[in-house]
Amino acid sequence: MSGTSEGTGSAADSIRSATTERHQAVPVMPSAPTRTESELRDYRAAFNAAHLAMAVVDRSGHVVAANAALAGLLGTEPHALVEQAAADLVDLGAEARTWQAYQEVLRGRQARLRCTRRLKHPDGHSLWTEVTLGPVPGTRDVLLSVADISDRRDLQARLRHLQMHDPVTRLPNRALFFERLSAALEASSYEQGGTGRIGLCYLDLDGFKAVNDTLGHRVGDRLLTAVAARLTQCADQSGYGRTGGHLVARLGGDEFALLVEDSTGTEQLADLAQSVLAAVQEPFDLAGQRLSVSASIGVVERAAAGTSATGLMQAADTTLYWAKADGKARWTLFDPERNAHRMTRQALTSTLRPAVERGEFELEYQPLVDLESGAVRGVEALVRWNHPQFGMLTPNRFIGIAEEDGSIVQLGRWVLRTACRQARRWQIEQPSDSPVFVSVNVAVRQVWDSDLVGDVAEILAETGLAPQLLQLELTESAVMGSAGRPLQALQALSDMGVRIAIDDFGTGYSNLAYLSRLPVSVLKLDGSFVRGFRYEEGTHPNPADETIVEALVQLAHRLGLTVTAECVETAGQAARLRRVGCDTGQGWLYSRAVAPELIAEMIGTRPGA
Numbered sequence: 001m002s003g004t005s006e007g008t009g010s011a012a013d014s015i016r017s018a019t020t021e022r023h024q025a026v027p028v029m030p031s032a033p034t035r036t037e038s039e040l041r042d043y044r045a046a047f048n049a050a051h052l053a054m055a056v057v058d059r060s061g062h063v064v065a066a067n068a069a070l071a072g073l074l075g076t077e078p079h080a081l082v083e084q085a086a087a088d089l090v091d092l093g094a095e096a097r098t099w100q101a102y103q104e105v106l107r108g109r110q111a112r113l114r115c116t117r118r119l120k121h122p123d124g125h126s127l128w129t130e131v132t133l134g135p136v137p138g139t140r141d142v143l144l145s146v147a148d149i150s151d152r153r154d155l156q157a158r159l160r161h162l163q164m165h166d167p168v169t170r171l172p173n174r175a176l177f178f179e180r181l182s183a184a185l186e187a188s189s190y191e192q193g194g195t196g197r198i199g200l201c202y203l204d205l206d207g208f209k210a211v212n213d214t215l216g217h218r219v220g221d222r223l224l225t226a227v228a229a230r231l232t233q234c235a236d237q238s239g240y241g242r243t244g245g246h247l248v249a250r251l252g253g254d255e256f257a258l259l260v261e262d263s264t265g266t267e268q269l270a271d272l273a274q275s276v277l278a279a280v281q282e283p284f285d286l287a288g289q290r291l292s293v294s295a296s297i298g299v300v301e302r303a304a305a306g307t308s309a310t311g312l313m314q315a316a317d318t319t320l321y322w323a324k325a326d327g328k329a330r331w332t333l334f335d336p337e338r339n340a341h342r343m344t345r346q347a348l349t350s351t352l353r354p355a356v357e358r359g360e361f362e363l364e365y366q367p368l369v370d371l372e373s374g375a376v377r378g379v380e381a382l383v384r385w386n387h388p389q390f391g392m393l394t395p396n397r398f399i400g401i402a403e404e405d406g407s408i409v410q411l412g413r414w415v416l417r418t419a420c421r422q423a424r425r426w427q428i429e430q431p432s433d434s435p436v437f438v439s440v441n442v443a444v445r446q447v448w449d450s451d452l453v454g455d456v457a458e459i460l461a462e463t464g465l466a467p468q469l470l471q472l473e474l475t476e477s478a479v480m481g482s483a484g485r486p487l488q489a490l491q492a493l494s495d496m497g498v499r500i501a502i503d504d505f506g507t508g509y510s511n512l513a514y515l516s517r518l519p520v521s522v523l524k525l526d527g528s529f530v531r532g533f534r535y536e537e538g539t540h541p542n543p544a545d546e547t548i549v550e551a552l553v554q555l556a557h558r559l560g561l562t563v564t565a566e567c568v569e570t571a572g573q574a575a576r577l578r579r580v581g582c583d584t585g586q587g588w589l590y591s592r593a594v595a596p597e598l599i600a601e602m603i604g605t606r607p608g609a
Helices: 002-006 009-018 037-049 068-074 096-106 150-164 174-184 208-215 217-237 266-281 309-325 336-357 399-405 408-429 444-449 452-463 476-480 485-496 512-516 527-531 543-558 571-579 596-602
Strands: 053-057 063-066 113-120 126-135 142-148 197-206 247-252 255-261 284-286 289-291 294-303 331-333 361-370 376-387 391-393 437-441 470-475 499-505 522-525 562-565
Touching (some): 096 113, 126 150, 150 174, 174 247, 174 255, 197 266, 208 289, 217 255, 217 266, 217 284, 255 266, 266 294, 266 331, 294 309, 309 331, 336 376, 336 408, 361 408, 376 408, 376 596, 399 408, 408 437, 408 444, 437 499, 444 485, 452 485, 485 499, 522 527, 527 543, 543 562
Parallel strands (some): 376 437, 437 470, 499 522, 522 562
Antiparallel strands (some): 053 063, 053 142, 113 126, 126 142, 197 255, 247 255, 284 289, 361 376
C-alpha cells in the first residue's frame, strides 16, 4: 500500500494544474519535473480510476482532490469531498496520539502515518479501514489513502474465535480465560468503578475418566457439551458481572471455570457454586444414554488489588483439591489458614531431609514411672525439630511427612543413636542408681525400608548400651498387622534382648489373639482409657473404663507383659491405675518431656510425689 501511495505524486501534480486558480498559494516545488499536457491527463485519469481510495490534502488539512474510489467508500461524490477536513472524513481526531501524528505529517516533521479506523457509511453499515498518509514528492501536499480491510478483519475475528474457543463445548478456552482474567486484574479495570473484587469457581467433574473409558470419548464429549450448557445457564441466571454475565470457560479435560468480575462477596460465589453443583447433579440424557455425574468446586473470592492471575489460580486449584479430598460432590471455600498450613507442610517437606544433616533435631525425654514405688524406670525419647523458620516443632508436625517421603529412615536412625548414647551416659554418670531404659518410637517404614535389626545391633555395640535397656515402640495397627519381614525383624530384636512395646494399645485392631504370637514385652494403654479415670467437679468417672483397663491389665500380666498407662495427669488417676495393677505411668503428673539434664535429676527420685 505504501508503494501505491508514493506512486501517485504525479497524478496529484496534474490535479493541481487543473485547479491552479483555487490554489495559487500552493505553488509547485521548483524541483518538480515538467509534465506535458498529455502526461497530466494520463495521471489525472489514473488517479480517478484507481481502485485504492485516495485524496490529496493540503497542509491545512483540507482535501484538494478525491478520487471516485474514496467517494464510493464514503457514500458520496468526489466533488463533495473537496475542501472538507480530511481528519473528519476518516476520524483522525478520535485519539490524541493519532491526531498529534497527523499534525506532524502535515507540517512535514513526520514522513508517514498509518492507522486503523472504523468508519460508518451513510447507509448505516460500518467498515474497517487502514488509513495511510504520506508526503507527495515535489509538493507541499499530503496523499491520503484509505483501504477497506473489513474482510481481513472479519477473517481475523473468525480465526481468533477459533483460536480462543474450545471446539467441543464452544466455550472460551484457557487462553481466552487467562486473557480476560489478566484484564480484570489490571488496576485500570477496577479503579474506575465497580466493587473492586473478583471471584472464581474452579470445577472438576468427579469420575469423568470412567465415562471416557467405559462409554467412549464420543459420549464423553457429549457430556462435556451438556455440562457446558448448564454452566452457561447458571451463569446467565446469576450474572452480576459488568459484561452482563460471568465468563464460563473450559480450561481443559473436564475442568471448567466461572469467572465473576465485580463480585459482591463470598455469599454471591457460594450461591453460584451451589447452583452449579445442583445443576450438574441433575441426570443427563445423551442421545438415549442416561448419565449421572457430580462435580467438585473450589471457590475463591478476594479483592482484585494485589491479586495476580497466577495467585488466584493457585488458590482455586488448592481449594478444588480440598473439595476432592473432603469427599467430592461439594464446593469448598478458600481458607487462608488451611492454605498456610499446606504451605508450611510443603516447606517442611522440602527441608526435612537436609535438616538431619544440619543438626536441627534434638531429643527431649519423658519419664516412665513405677506406679507402686514412684521411681523412674525408663524414659521415652521424643524428637523435636528446631526449625530455623517455624521454631520448635513437635513430632505430629513432621513425622507423618517423614514417613511419606522416606526420610523417617534417616531421622529414625539418628533418634535411635542419640537416645542410646544418652541412656548410656546416664548409666555411666550415676552408677549407683538402677539404670533406666530408653524407649524409642519406630515407624513401620523403618522396618521395611532399612535393616532395622542391623542398625540396632550396630548402635548398641557403638554406644555400649545393654539391649535390655532399649525399648522400641510401634503402633498397635503396625504390630497387629505384622507378617513376613516385619515380624521376622521384631522376633530378631526380641531375641537380641530388646523390649518391644505396642503404643496406643486399644485404638487399633485390638486383635488379642495376636498378643500370644508376637514378641511383645509391653502394652502402652492409650490415653483415652486413662482420661475416663479422671474425676471432674460434680461428676463421677464411668465404672466401665476401670473395668476395661483392669481386664486389659490382667490379660497382659497373664501373657507375661507389663502395662504402661499414658496421659496420667492427676494423683487420682494414678491411684486408680495402681489399684487395678498397672505397672508404670507416663504423663504430666510426673513430668512433661524435658531436656536430658533434668531427667538426670529425676533418676533415683520420685517425680510428682
